[in-house]
Amino acid sequence: MTADDTTTRVRELSTQEVVERYNGRISKRTLDNWRSQGKGPKYVRRGGKIFYPIDLLEEWDRNSVFQSTSNYKAA
Numbered sequence: 001m002t003a004d005d006t007t008t009r010v011r012e013l014s015t016q017e018v019v020e021r022y023n024g025r026i027s028k029r030t031l032d033n034w035r036s037q038g039k040g041p042k043y044v045r046r047g048g049k050i051f052y053p054i055d056l057l058e059e060w061d062r063n064s065v066f067q068s069t070s071n072y073k074a075a
Contacts, residue, residue: 012044012051021057 013021015028018041034040035050041060043052 011055012053013057015050015052018052018057 042056043050
């Protein structure tokens with residue numbers, strides 16, 4: 001792995017790393033389903049692999065905060 005690869009990996013997470021980030025509360029299967037449905041966090045595809053930029057995960061986290069169920073609007 002080159003220095004450039006390491007820098008990229010710090011800013012982007014694999015699907016498994018996203019599962020670990022959320023302590024298994026979001027499964028790989030859920031992420032796969034969300035991607036096929038156009039839901040969930042935004043991602044990039046490189047060389048047939050899926051990566052989630054950390055800044056987009058943090059944005060998704062911020063946009064997923066609700067004060068009550070009346071604030072929730074299903075996608």
